[in-house]
Amino acid sequence: MNMASCDGVSSTIHTLSDQPARGTAEILFVGTQCNFSHSLISVTSQELGHITVAAASSFNDFRSLSELTHERPTLLVLDEPTMRGLTREDRTYLLGLTDMALAVAFCTGAFGRACYEDEELRRHATSIFPLNVRLDVWLSVIKLVAHGGNYIFPEIISPVGVAMPVPATDELGLTRRQQDVLRLVADGQSNKRIALSLGLSVHTVKLHLRNASLRLGAHNRTEAAMRYRALRS
Known part of the structure; x- marks a missing residue:
């Protein structure tokens, strides 16, 4: 447990x-x-x-x-x-x-x-x-x-079809919030400081990092931030 x-x-x-x-x-x-x-x-x-x-x-x-x-x-x-x-x-x-x-x-x-x-x-x-x-x-x-x-x-339910509420993403498939979090991680900020800066809870910051890491194939927050910067440069 x-x-x-x-x-x-x-x-x-x-x-x-x-x-x-x-x-x-x-x-x-x-x-x-x-x-x-x-x-x-x-x-x-x-x-x-x-x-x-x-x-x-x-x-x-x-x-x-x-x-x-x-x-x-x-x-x-x-x-x-x-x-x-x-x-x-x-x-x-x-x-x-x-x-x-x-x-x-x-x-x-x-x-x-x-x-x-x-x-x-x-x-x-x-x-x-x-x-x-x-x-x-x-x-x-x-x-x-x-x-x-x-x-x-x-x-x-609509007969017209399904309009999925897909968050806006960049060319890497990352949402705006995931990008914001990764940029701040790359700047050396802790999860707590990132949460305060973006008006989020620490758990939500960790969730964004987890999803971004899965998208980028990274094993931890630092690797995810480094890959994001490398792919965007």
């Missing part, structure tokens, strides 16, 4: 093998580390307060433990690659779990719309929303669904 804290608030992040406290609401994110990074899970956990958050890298991990312990989360969130990779048997098992809420976090608008048009997912009252949104929007949606609400991304 890992303990993370930000702005004096402690949050608990469970791995799938941890046993959640009885009576505690639980959200389980199932997907790739690129989509559900530790930083994103940490920020989400902090925002949700006393709701226990867990993460699993595959649906098989979730199903194996669920069948073994007969314990399930209150809310299960699957990313698009996980949802696409489900076998028919896994899908039948998933949709048969009527005692928990289900959500799909999609990467592409076409897949999000396909999920919305899926009658089985509709009958399960599945929430459907994009991964590629601003952090504050993501946290608002997760908070709504975690407290029993249902959310469908408006653009996938």
